[in-house]
Amino acid sequence: MNKPILLAAFVSVVMSIPSAWAASSEVEWKDYKSYRDIREGTENRTRFRERTFKQLEDHFAELAAQLPEKQLLKIVVTDVDLAGDTLAGGINQMRIVKQIYPPRMNFSYQLLDAEGQETKADTVKVRDMNFMNSTNLKYRNKALGYEKKMLDDWFKKTFSAELSDSTK
Template structure:
């Protein structure tokens, strides 16, 4: 009984900490997405794959922005995506083959706004990870867009090191 009460109190303390946690707002725009270098699904319907991929990126950007102050807003305008790997025929099926020559690349611009909607920082960015296969501690192993998410994590850490809530 005593142990159950301790678990309950611990859970309430943890939940209480999360309820006060605030995050920056995120807005993601997908400019000219029909012209992106590689957003090919292989066997899956292209439109559904694209929608699912964009939602996954948007969720990841929101997770990254959770470490920014609540009164800020991060606006991203994605202008090109080239996913890791390349879609090739394997027999009668089309599959994504991942090799070092097919590295992930994402082009975008971003703006970080303060509470007064003034730009704190912003830039056009062309991310690419030529050594994406050599990362030993891949945090997103066996997850969708693992190489791209790892690349975005590195960019975010470097770009917003002074802005994150500690």
Template sequence: MKFQSLLLVGALVSLNLAAEEAKENPVTEAGVVKISWQDVDSYRDVKAVGDIQSRYELRVFETLTKNLNKAAEKTLKPNQKLELVVTDVDLAGDVRPTFGATPNDIRVVKDIYPPRMTFSYQVLDGEQVVIAGDEKLRDMSFMHTTGTMNDKPLRYESKMLSDWLKKTVEPKL
């Protein structure tokens, strides 16, 4: 009996250590953009709907990085890179339970649940910092600016970041 208890405790401890080890701060890169996602568990809303949470988070982070890179490649000068350290994300909409109507919760997107993101950033030219700052973005008009036929994943968040790049970073370059 003691051996079984010891074996069970050992398995639980190793599972806990593996979970802690796997929860490092992810970093995503695409082209001229590098994003460090800090303390992901404290983010306001990156809740998976019908998917494994860790897999969903990684897909969200990679998609946002790729989409921001598309805009940054048009905005930044040659040899410049954009680095962000994201400290909070709140995706557009709100996750609601279905109370058994479906096996998964659903994300309800309404204009009262805007996308938000908090981060620090810097534009580098080689090793030299050209621009740096901190941002708290929120797009209150997100439902009215992306078009009705746009069904791309994370379209509201991607547009918010592209608009920030054009309005805040581009004029300073």
């Protein structure tokens, strides 16, 4: 009778061990009230912003987990412009996605090693002008899919050396 409980406890401990050594991320949203476009459609403004930030923080965490063990990716976001634009449509507003409204994000990042020493840092402005023409099956019909794809591309380009080191 206690075997299933012991087995479940053992499995949960074993499953948590790799994440203890995995790289992690920290995201700071600096002066978010001045961001170019973090407007909601019909949703509550605060809820929309918090949900959007949470989804992007989770995505940065997924990306950081690909880095070598015990590294920390620190991000300070200074501007966000979501794909599309919020336009008035009667009493409701809705986000219209067109090629002329690409996703953009400005941020600085630091990659710290296990001892807290900076190994890489930069201030970047990422933008995907071709966002509607690329094959994006991974995030098809997902919230912030264009933004996540844009961040994936930036991450692969920026951390290609670190990613190849972590697979060795």
